[in-house]
Amino acid sequence: MNKKLSTDPYKGVRDFYPEEYAIQEYLYNTMAVVAERYGYIRYDSSPLEPAELYKTKTSEEIISEQTYTFEDRGGRSVTLRPEMTPTITRMVAAKRRELPFPLRWYSIPNLFRYERPQRGRLREHRQLNVDIFGIADQTAEEEIITLAYDLLTTLGLQEDQFEIQINDREALIAQLETLVEHSKMRNALQLVDKKSRLSSETFQKEWKKISKKPFSVTTSEKTKKLKEQLVSNGIKNIIDNPELARGFDYYTGTVFEIFDTGSKNNRSLCGGGRYDNLLELFNQDPIPAVGFGMGDVTMRDILETYNLLPEYIPMTKLCICYADKTSMERANKIVAKLRKQSVNVTTADPNKKVADQIKYADKLKIPFVLCIGKQELTAGTYTLKELATGKETQLAEDAIAQFLLGLDK
Amino acid sequence: MNKKLSTDPYKGVRDFYPEEYAIQEYLYNTMAVVAERYGYIRYDSSPLEPAELYKTKTSEEIISEQTYTFEDRGGRSVTLRPEMTPTITRMVAAKRRELPFPLRWYSIPNLFRYERPQRGRLREHRQLNVDIFGIADQTAEEEIITLAYDLLTTLGLQEDQFEIQINDREALIAQLETLVEHSKMRNALQLVDKKSRLSSETFQKEWKKISKKPFSVTTSEKTKKLKEQLVSNGIKNIIDNPELARGFDYYTGTVFEIFDTGSKNNRSLCGGGRYDNLLELFNQDPIPAVGFGMGDVTMRDILETYNLLPEYIPMTKLCICYADKTSMERANKIVAKLRKQSVNVTTADPNKKVADQIKYADKLKIPFVLCIGKQELTAGTYTLKELATGKETQLAEDAIAQFLLGLDK
Numbered sequence: 001m002n003k004k005l006s007t008d009p010y011k012g013v014r015d016f017y018p019e020e021y022a023i024q025e026y027l028y029n030t031m032a033v034v035a036e037r038y039g040y041i042r043y044d045s046s047p048l049e050p051a052e053l054y055k056t057k058t059s060e061e062i063i064s065e066q067t068y069t070f071e072d073r074g075g076r077s078v079t080l081r082p083e084m085t086p087t088i089t090r091m092v093a094a095k096r097r098e099l100p101f102p103l104r105w106y107s108i109p110n111l112f113r114y115e116r117p118q119r120g121r122l123r124e125h126r127q128l129n130v131d132i133f134g135i136a137d138q139t140a141e142e143e144i145i146t147l148a149y150d151l152l153t154t155l156g157l158q159e160d161q162f163e164i165q166i167n168d169r170e171a172l173i174a175q176l177e178t179l180v181e182h183s184k185m186r187n188a189l190q191l192v193d194k195k196s197r198l199s200s201e202t203f204q205k206e207w208k209k210i211s212k213k214p215f216s217v218t219t220s221e222k223t224k225k226l227k228e229q230l231v232s233n234g235i236k237n238i239i240d241n242p243e244l245a246r247g248f249d250y251y252t253g254t255v256f257e258i259f260d261t262g263s264k265n266n267r268s269l270c271g272g273g274r275y276d277n278l279l280e281l282f283n284q285d286p287i288p289a290v291g292f293g294m295g296d297v298t299m300r301d302i303l304e305t306y307n308l309l310p311e312y313i314p315m316t317k318l319c320i321c322y323a324d325k326t327s328m329e330r331a332n333k334i335v336a337k338l339r340k341q342s343v344n345v346t347t348a349d350p351n352k353k354v355a356d357q358i359k360y361a362d363k364l365k366i367p368f369v370l371c372i373g374k375q376e377l378t379a380g381t382y383t384l385k386e387l388a389t390g391k392e393t394q395l396a397e398d399a400i401a402q403f404l405l406g407l408d409k
Numbered sequence: 410m411n412k413k414l415s416t417d418p419y420k421g422v423r424d425f426y427p428e429e430y431a432i433q434e435y436l437y438n439t440m441a442v443v444a445e446r447y448g449y450i451r452y453d454s455s456p457l458e459p460a461e462l463y464k465t466k467t468s469e470e471i472i473s474e475q476t477y478t479f480e481d482r483g484g485r486s487v488t489l490r491p492e493m494t495p496t497i498t499r500m501v502a503a504k505r506r507e508l509p510f511p512l513r514w515y516s517i518p519n520l521f522r523y524e525r526p527q528r529g530r531l532r533e534h535r536q537l538n539v540d541i542f543g544i545a546d547q548t549a550e551e552e553i554i555t556l557a558y559d560l561l562t563t564l565g566l567q568e569d570q571f572e573i574q575i576n577d578r579e580a581l582i583a584q585l586e587t588l589v590e591h592s593k594m595r596n597a598l599q600l601v602d603k604k605s606r607l608s609s610e611t612f613q614k615e616w617k618k619i620s621k622k623p624f625s626v627t628t629s630e631k632t633k634k635l636k637e638q639l640v641s642n643g644i645k646n647i648i649d650n651p652e653l654a655r656g657f658d659y660y661t662g663t664v665f666e667i668f669d670t671g672s673k674n675n676r677s678l679c680g681g682g683r684y685d686n687l688l689e690l691f692n693q694d695p696i697p698a699v700g701f702g703m704g705d706v707t708m709r710d711i712l713e714t715y716n717l718l719p720e721y722i723p724m725t726k727l728c729i730c731y732a733d734k735t736s737m738e739r740a741n742k743i744v745a746k747l748r749k750q751s752v753n754v755t756t757a758d759p760n761k762k763v764a765d766q767i768k769y770a771d772k773l774k775i776p777f778v779l780c781i782g783k784q785e786l787t788a789g790t791y792t793l794k795e796l797a798t799g800k801e802t803q804l805a806e807d808a809i810a811q812f813l814l815g816l817d818k
Binding site: 006008009011013015021022025036037038044045047048052053068070076078090093095100104105112124135146150233283314319336342346347348 | 413414415416417418419420422423424425426427430431433434445446447448450451452453454455456457458459461462477479480481482483485487499500502503504509510511513514519521523532533543544555559642690691692723724725728745748751752753754755756757758769772773
């Protein structure tokens with residue numbers, strides 16, 4: 001016997017058993033449907049990226065403490081991507097001459113961070129990324145924020161259950177420049193970024209280490225104008241927050257984050273902003289860009305909080321139960337035919353009692369069972385039973401598929 | 410300026426630009442549809458797995474030379490999964506008392522191998538995995554092989570374009586035991602596994618290092634019976650190949666692989682078999698299991714060879730072009746309304762000439778454009794233009810969505 005292995009997954013990542021996976025699929029599908037409604041088209045890439053990609057513009061905290069970075073067998077330094085923005089920028093830079101602008105792309109990649117697993121934070125999560133390249137004016141921000149809002153309401157959230165905080169990072173930096181020395185700017189931004197998660201005393205104590213002037217910032221005219229436009233477009237839950245900083249160094253203008261207005265989920269649901277200069281990573285002329293990321297972990301948490309996760313509905317519509325093993329071969333011809341007719345059919349274990357076969361279907365939450373034995377095969381008539389209601393319908397062989405597929409319409 | 414970064418992806422992995430991704434999505438969707446037709450339900454897990462999971466039963470070549478294994482910051486040894494079978498076995502072992510058997514599961518994970526990139530082989534690929542747990546008799550093999558066959562024909566392959574080779578690994582080992590010493594069994598199996606890729610001379614030379622007896626094996630009764638049943642079910646391209654070994658140590662009975670019958674793709678399209686004892690990894694009683702993996706790289710290669718990859722059809726159905734910037738705000742109200750009516754709409758850059766805006770739509774292969782300016786807004790009538798044909802249709806605002814959605818039906 002081998003030394004016993006644990007059946008646990010690696011720390012901080014998730015196994016998705018089928019009913020759990022169905023919820024994930026619901027999230028991915030809804031993300032895709034809403035992004036495509038706005039004309040965004042899907043791309044993808046590998047989670048393996050050259051480590052250099054993150055060296056200059058991703059937040060220092062993430063790079064130095066939170067990435068999975070290792071050397072491959074050929075001596076290359078590889079990182080499991082902690083965020084998607086450098087990847088999309090790399091892909092756009094590689095084909096900028098062939099690509100049509102404005103370029104609207106989305107993806108739902110898995111991202112990795114080495115951190116202590118806690119509510120809203122795991123070592124791997126899936127994140128919707130939506131980005132638009134090639135629009136320098138505010139219409140890009142409007143579109144991107146409207147799409148995020150539309151997705152959250154499509155998932156069932158009410159306007160009063162979340163709020164969209166917006167700010168202008170450039171304006172924040174300009175104001176901080178009047179308060180702190182240049183050498184302390186990075187520390188100041190990091191502290192302001194954390195401010196909402198700190199007590200007032202802790203923040204003041206830390207701020208005094210950076211500056212003698214009192215901390216005070218106000219909303220820029222640009223942010224006020226964006227807010228006004230979004231409100232006039234019908235999005236009422238927009239808050240201008242002059243302290244909003246976002247952790248990434250690449251943002252050059254508008255930044256925004258979306259929060260649960262309740263108290264159970266304090267992690268941001270979504271964060272994004274404008275990053276007009278990121279193509280300089282590749283020594284290229286800038287292309288204006290705005291985008292956001294929305295992660296599945298915090299999303300599931302908030303949907304669960306407000307009881308908005310969907311009920312499990314199996315894709316399998318019918319379970320065949322065998323009344324006797326001798327009829328199995330003929331019964332399986334019916335199964336094959338139903339599948340050709342586009343019915344999703346599973347079969348119970350013919351070695352078990354019929355009652356246990358029906359229990360199996362019930363455990364899988366399959367809506368219908370059909371028992372086949374000598375009697376049914378001789379008569380050519382089958383009894384389709386709906387498990388939830390016990391209702392039975394007598395059907396000829398050729399009518400089964402039509403009956404079941406008709407229910408989906 | 411920063412040192413210039415390369416825009417290339419990491420070696421041996423792929424960037425999927427939208428038109429490439431659409432082909433991937435077609436493959437994933439077809440895999441899902443066919444698996445669900447047979448009652449298989451989807452699960453998922455993380456690519457990060459504890460390295461111990463692969464130490465005993467995965468092939469030695471893969472473990473010692475081909476995995477991505479590294480230490481995390483907490484000193485845990487982590488492997489990027491090179492195959493899915495150990496993962497599904499771990500998940501089944503973790504919840505065996507709650508799970509319904511026969512258990513039919515599928516997944517489309519990404520798998521990682523550190524190897525020299527070449528045709529049919531990359532460092533990351535996506536692979537359909539289909540597994541059934543809890544059926545000890547041959548009906549499990551029949552179902553699994555029929556599903557694989559059904560998937561390939563659904564993707565458009567003709568029966569004469571691929572062949573399904575089957576064998577019984579147990580019978581092969583029993584025969585090899587009469588030819589080689591026990592200590593050389595592993596070498597013998599590895600050599601036989603590679604036989605079809607070696608010249609006859611090379612094989613004979615290597616074989617002589619292992620045994621003085623001539624190499625000769627025959628098909629078992631079990632394999633003949635399985636073949637007969639599959640042929641009688643209508644699958645004609647079944648070949649019994651007594652030399653088929655498969656690289657994994659965990660197979661306990663039937664093994665099978667599917668090959669292109671042409672000469673362009675020599676990598677197997679699909680491989681699988683029975684692994685009844687793998688739960689012993691977790692010190693648990695066995696559960697009979699049969700499964701296969703079918704990778705996207707070889708699949709794309711063969712579909713491309715036979716010209717079976719689908720044409721790109723964008724999800725975006727309409728591009729709005731702006732005749733003048735002053736009408737933009739009113740035009741965008743129409744855009745918002747169309748999206749609420751479930752039309753996928755994108756917008757061109759209003760700063761460009763109308764002709765260039767239409768070119769943009771054409772480059773994205775979007776089927777329809779609608780130009781909006783003062784004239785259209787005043788008249789309340791819009792000209793929907795189909796780019797492929799040049800055909801124009803005059804529509805009132807409220808009729809646009811209905812017209813476009815009607816085309817999908």
